Amino acid sequence: MTMVYADANRSITERVDDLIERMTLDEKLAQLGSFWIYEVLDGTVFSSSRAQDKMSHGIGQVTRLGGASNVRPQEAAVIANQIQKWLQDNTRLRIPAVIHEECCSGYMAFGATVFPQAIGVASTWEPELVEEMTGIIRRQMRSVGAHHALAPVLDITRDARWGRVEETFGEDPYLTATMGVAYVHGLQADSLQEGVVATAKHLVGYGASEGGLNWAPAHIPARELHEVYLLPFEAAVKTAGLGSVMNGYHELDGVPCGASEQLLTHILRDEWGFDGTVVSDYFAIEQLRQHHRLTDDKGRAAHIALNAGIDVELPATDCYGDPLRHAVESANLREDLVDIALRRVLRQKMALGLFEKPYVDVDAVEFDTRQDRAIARKLAQKSLVLLKNNGILPLSGDTRTVAVIGPNADSTRNLFGDYAYPAHIETLIEMTQQADDTNVFDMPIPDKVTDVDDFIEAVSVRAAIEQVLDKEGQIRYARGCDVNSDDRSGFVQAVQAASGADVAVLVVGDKAGLTDECTSGEARDRAQLGLPGVQADLVRAVHETGTPVIMVLVNGRPVTLEWMARDIPAILEAWFPAEEGAHAIADALFGEVNPGGKLPISFPRTVGQVPVFYSHKPSGGRSHWKENYVEESTRPLYPFGHGLSYTTFEYAGLEVTPTTARGGESITVKVEITNTGNVAGDEVVQLYTQTHGASVTRPVKELRGYKRVTLELDQSIVVMFEFPVNMLAYYNQQMQYVVEPGTVDVLIGSSSEDIRLKHSFGLVGPIAEVKQKVFFSTVS
Numbered sequence: 001m002t003m004v005y006a007d008a009n010r011s012i013t014e015r016v017d018d019l020i021e022r023m024t025l026d027e028k029l030a031q032l033g034s035f036w037i038y039e040v041l042d043g044t045v046f047s048s049s050r051a052q053d054k055m056s057h058g059i060g061q062v063t064r065l066g067g068a069s070n071v072r073p074q075e076a077a078v079i080a081n082q083i084q085k086w087l088q089d090n091t092r093l094r095i096p097a098v099i100h101e102e103c104c105s106g107y108m109a110f111g112a113t114v115f116p117q118a119i120g121v122a123s124t125w126e127p128e129l130v131e132e133m134t135g136i137i138r139r140q141m142r143s144v145g146a147h148h149a150l151a152p153v154l155d156i157t158r159d160a161r162w163g164r165v166e167e168t169f170g171e172d173p174y175l176t177a178t179m180g181v182a183y184v185h186g187l188q189a190d191s192l193q194e195g196v197v198a199t200a201k202h203l204v205g206y207g208a209s210e211g212g213l214n215w216a217p218a219h220i221p222a223r224e225l226h227e228v229y230l231l232p233f234e235a236a237v238k239t240a241g242l243g244s245v246m247n248g249y250h251e252l253d254g255v256p257c258g259a260s261e262q263l264l265t266h267i268l269r270d271e272w273g274f275d276g277t278v279v280s281d282y283f284a285i286e287q288l289r290q291h292h293r294l295t296d297d298k299g300r301a302a303h304i305a306l307n308a309g310i311d312v313e314l315p316a317t318d319c320y321g322d323p324l325r326h327a328v329e330s331a332n333l334r335e336d337l338v339d340i341a342l343r344r345v346l347r348q349k350m351a352l353g354l355f356e357k358p359y360v361d362v363d364a365v366e367f368d369t370r371q372d373r374a375i376a377r378k379l380a381q382k383s384l385v386l387l388k389n390n391g392i393l394p395l396s397g398d399t400r401t402v403a404v405i406g407p408n409a410d411s412t413r414n415l416f417g418d419y420a421y422p423a424h425i426e427t428l429i430e431m432t433q434q435a436d437d438t439n440v441f442d443m444p445i446p447d448k449v450t451d452v453d454d455f456i457e458a459v460s461v462r463a464a465i466e467q468v469l470d471k472e473g474q475i476r477y478a479r480g481c482d483v484n485s486d487d488r489s490g491f492v493q494a495v496q497a498a499s500g501a502d503v504a505v506l507v508v509g510d511k512a513g514l515t516d517e518c519t520s521g522e523a524r525d526r527a528q529l530g531l532p533g534v535q536a537d538l539v540r541a542v543h544e545t546g547t548p549v550i551m552v553l554v555n556g557r558p559v560t561l562e563w564m565a566r567d568i569p570a571i572l573e574a575w576f577p578a579e580e581g582a583h584a585i586a587d588a589l590f591g592e593v594n595p596g597g598k599l600p601i602s603f604p605r606t607v608g609q610v611p612v613f614y615s616h617k618p619s620g621g622r623s624h625w626k627e628n629y630v631e632e633s634t635r636p637l638y639p640f641g642h643g644l645s646y647t648t649f650e651y652a653g654l655e656v657t658p659t660t661a662r663g664g665e666s667i668t669v670k671v672e673i674t675n676t677g678n679v680a681g682d683e684v685v686q687l688y689t690q691t692h693g694a695s696v697t698r699p700v701k702e703l704r705g706y707k708r709v710t711l712e713l714d715q716s717i718v719v720m721f722e723f724p725v726n727m728l729a730y731y732n733q734q735m736q737y738v739v740e741p742g743t744v745d746v747l748i749g750s751s752s753e754d755i756r757l758k759h760s761f762g763l764v765g766p767i768a769e770v771k772q773k774v775f776f777s778t779v780s
Helices: 011-021 025-031 048-055 073-090 119-122 129-143 164-165 171-189 222-231 231-241 261-271 284-290 300-309 323-331 335-351 370-383 422-435 461-472 491-498 535-543 580-590
Strands: 034-036 062-064 098-101 197-204 244-247 278-281 385-387 400-405 474-478 503-508 550-554 570-573 649-655 665-677 681-692 702-711 717-724 737-739 741-747 755-763
Touching: 011 119, 011 335, 025 323, 025 335, 034 119, 034 222, 034 300, 048 073, 073 129, 073 164, 073 702, 119 164, 119 370, 129 171, 171 231, 171 702, 197 231, 222 231, 244 261, 278 550, 284 300, 300 323, 300 335, 370 400, 370 580, 400 461, 400 491, 400 535, 400 649, 400 755, 461 474, 461 503, 461 580, 461 665, 474 491, 491 535, 503 535, 550 580, 550 741, 649 681, 649 741, 649 755, 665 681, 665 741, 665 755, 681 737
Parallel strands: 034 062, 062 098, 197 244, 244 278, 400 474, 400 503, 503 550, 550 570
Antiparallel strands: 385 570, 649 665, 665 717, 681 702, 681 741, 741 755
């Protein structure tokens, strides 16, 4: 007779209840734990003896089958099936495992498609394309037996010093929420039976740390926490059915996020109705003991985390293993607290369909197809932001001699972000080379790791330009300097290459990753925001040759460009554009595509400005009463939403109806956009509001909607926004979420500072408390 929990015709609730009743304490705890994939491998081969050591009672999750090994896609699928088969054949209850992976810029595995890093994806201002991207990630992950994605990153970041800026969607809660919701929709699909569980991270305020330092405390007032930092997470839960959440490493007002019952239970579950799983950031439960010093006991750390609401310990079972079992057996922790987390884990496994279909078709694995790469190239093209152009771009057809210079000019590795496969393999390699006392995570080291070369097909910017020019052009290449060193010995060659050329393309910026030589990425925070090393001096040396310079930034955070923004003729921000990025850059330089991306984060003039962001309060953003710093303007170098084009756009005919409205009603905004230039191009129409007469101070501008449109020469289009008045609600002095009477300015523009048209309407009626939040406007 089929047991209830194995009967797909019974409800998930019935099945989970039945299964929990059958489980021993060891079997329960196993479902709350995890292990690294290489802990059950002998090289690249699944080891039954190692599996017996790691999952004799079952296992909750397997950590990064693709991302922490050197197996190829079909090998990964074989190993995934072997893990599930071992659990079927060798455990009493035959509970399948969830395999989780990273996918910030694509499934982080050998041979998987790598898309532009998240900050570049945000620069597209095109959520539909984001959902298409994550649909590809979902297909690739599912094909090799992975079910749980540790993405998207929904942290709001306004401090460019922080190393993980590149993983975020930038400074604005509305833009981040729209991108995040699209990301979740693409991953989870219409049903988890076909989808992959998305994980929003890192709840909450991780990107607002002291000094831009990783893991450092964040100091965020309650109103700002709810209106800015929590909003993207709340939107993902309430509008996208988010499946999982990960805690932040840091603390808020003395409480580590991984220990916060207020965050992980009261807000997340009780207020928002979240019914998925909460997974710990890697080693975050042990951090409660070792880093935050809340306790000297691993069992107590486990108790704190469970009580707060963390269901699964990642990346390996530590505190949720023997320490948690001893806590339960000694009656220091109630077993029903374990059961609460266990129930969520089992429900999600059943929702994924793993009990019915634990295996994958190895022969059906197909990575990085022509269609996949086409989307990667489209995203890379649309992520490019033209920061400055004095008319030198696009390069004309008679350009014959191009000097291609810079540390990122002939590098494929540096086109990729910190959560791409090569960066993490480098991390494992570094760990094998360093002494144990430098391994801050105290994690086991894999027996074997692979080199990062040839992990996926890509070309450098130099090679892409050579392909465009073919035999008709001449390329002069010089590296010039390293990404981050004091060595200027290559300057002579760079100057020689630039001298007499038609144009010099300088490809400068960062190397992303987690290793010591990287200048962007997790734990690679910076005190200065200029170009790393001597790259700025290289730019100056080439500029002084008199050859026109085009600077291409391949980097992960806003940089202080100092004199370059004034003197260099053209600057193209490419972020980390990934596998098709070099082609996208060449397409833009030679006019095959017209850059139309917009900045998702403001560029400061100097590190002393940080944080600089567009939606500051009326009393912020300047020094009263003198306006500027003694040494520098207080305005950003390039504002949020900025991005130029090879064409021009005219805005006209703004209509805002009705002229008055109250809570529960809607406002319609219409505006006509015309391409008035000489070529087709994309424009991102941006809608901001400014509220007057509120009982608490409101930002000087708030993004309420946007639309990226493509216009042919002389083409006009009417863009219409409809946004509910309840979108304008905020937390009053009593922390009630309300719409209050007042006046609202509607601002339409090409950036947060380039406002083209303005209209106003009145908010009337009594103060209205909003019970159901509205996150997004609709646009057509």
